[in-house]
Amino acid sequence: MKLFTGLSAFSITPTDASGRVDTAALARLLERISAARADSIGLLGSTGGYAFLSRHERQRAVESAMACVGGKIPVIVGVGALRTDEAQAHARDARKAGANGLLLAPMSYTPLTDEEVFQHILAVAEAGELPLCIYNNPSTTRFTFTDDLIVRLASAPNIVAVKMPLPTHGNVKAEITRLRRRTPDGFAIGYSGDWGAADALLAGCDAWYSVIAGLLPSEAVALTRAAQAGDAREVERLDQAFQPLWSLFKEFGSFRVMYAIADALGLCRAAPPRPILPLPPTDMPRVKDALDRILI
Template identity: 75%
Template sequence: MTLFSGLSAFSITPTDTAGRVDTAALARLLERICTAGAHSIGLLGSTGGYAFLLREERRRAVAAAVESVEGRIPIIVGVGALRTDEAELLAQDASKAGATGLLLAPMSYTPLTEEEVFQHMSAVAKAGDLPLCIYNNPGTTRFVFSDDLIVRLAEVPNIAAIKMPLPADGDFRGKLGRLRARLPADFAIGYSGDWGAAGSLLAGGDAWYSVVAGLLPAEALALTHAAMAGDRAQAERLDQAFQPLWNLFKEFGSFRVMYAIAGILGLCQVDPPRPILPLRSDDVARVRVAVDHLRA
């Protein structure tokens, strides 16, 4: 496996109400990912609430993660920030702390142009001096990477992969084919959006950047192995077991649901950062049913 391939498990980042990272709880979550055998950890991604954390807390989280996993699994660290200079510093912090790779989304308040995103990505890739994955997350950033921009960025030193959203028409194979025809052979294309994991991997995607794997890594890994082996029947059977959870992800947003799952599994009792509110007790009960269904 290369760095940006296979199952990348994205953990929540447990914090107290003041936004201070609970490094002991984070280490417990990452240990589950290591033990399950995921191919990488996604730290401080959207699931990890990076946008809610101060630079010092992000630095503490990376240091704790590197110390906890002791080189057993690669760590890909999200370094998104509104300002380019801040993202450059975050990339340098992650590199110095021992991260294996970086993940960068073009955060913004003012809508960005393609040239602005190109220069932002190029600057951060240079500052971090680690393999970097473009985070194409229009649902959050409201910026959509064109194929032309992806091709241009693939020529920038250190930019080695892209994390794609699910195609609106569900045509993974067509989208992958069009991109691969224009990109270097070693440029990795993976997908987020957990309910599209089976389809993206069966179509030849390099990686599943998985929310649910942050807390249920063994179950997510079974789906990954089946799909990457081309076992459509098994992959679709396993994906069907996830469907109640996928439905809750779509209804409430996976971020809120993940915090509920952490409590249900007894891994940590923390609320999402405000202004995000925890799920109501009756909705948590629905999450519990979905988790029990999956694990059964």
């Protein structure tokens, strides 16, 4: 299976209050993903809080991950940074540690133009010398990739995939068809936004970049495999079980909810990085109820 296809499970990155990565806890989470036979691990994505970590801690996280699961499952590393030279350094660090691929969102403080994003991604792809996935994540970056920009980048060396948000207008199948018509053969089109994963998978996307698979990998694998088999009825059944959790993701943001899930399942005790606050204790019963509906 190609790198940017199937189920990519995005783990949280447990840290202490000072931002030091708990590599033992991270290893436990990654081993669960590998054991569930997900298709890849997404390390230091948005769920992994890459923007809150220093370069040194990112290096420790990647080195720990590769020591734990390297060779067992492909690892895709997020390398986004405000400055292009910093993102290039993260890309080189990931390659040196043995990562299999890269994920890059155009972080910014000042709004970026299409040309600035094009040059930024091109430079990081060249520095990383690994297959790179464009991360179109306007909810956090406030930058939305146009079809034209994706098409332009898709022809550049090392850029082989795009991670898309769920469409706000139109349907996902039409978007996939439109992008495939304009991008090179083999360019992988995947989606994030867990509550729309069932529709995107049944519509024929190449990958589900999954938040929840970072902590519930077996359940996310089951949904993915049912969709890949074209079993719409089973996909609907599984997706219905996830609905209370999708509601929590929409209400509180998946980043906060994932830390609550990790705590509820006893997988690790870590708080999200400040200024992000954990879910209030009064909402934990809803998390536990949602988990009871899902767990295999």
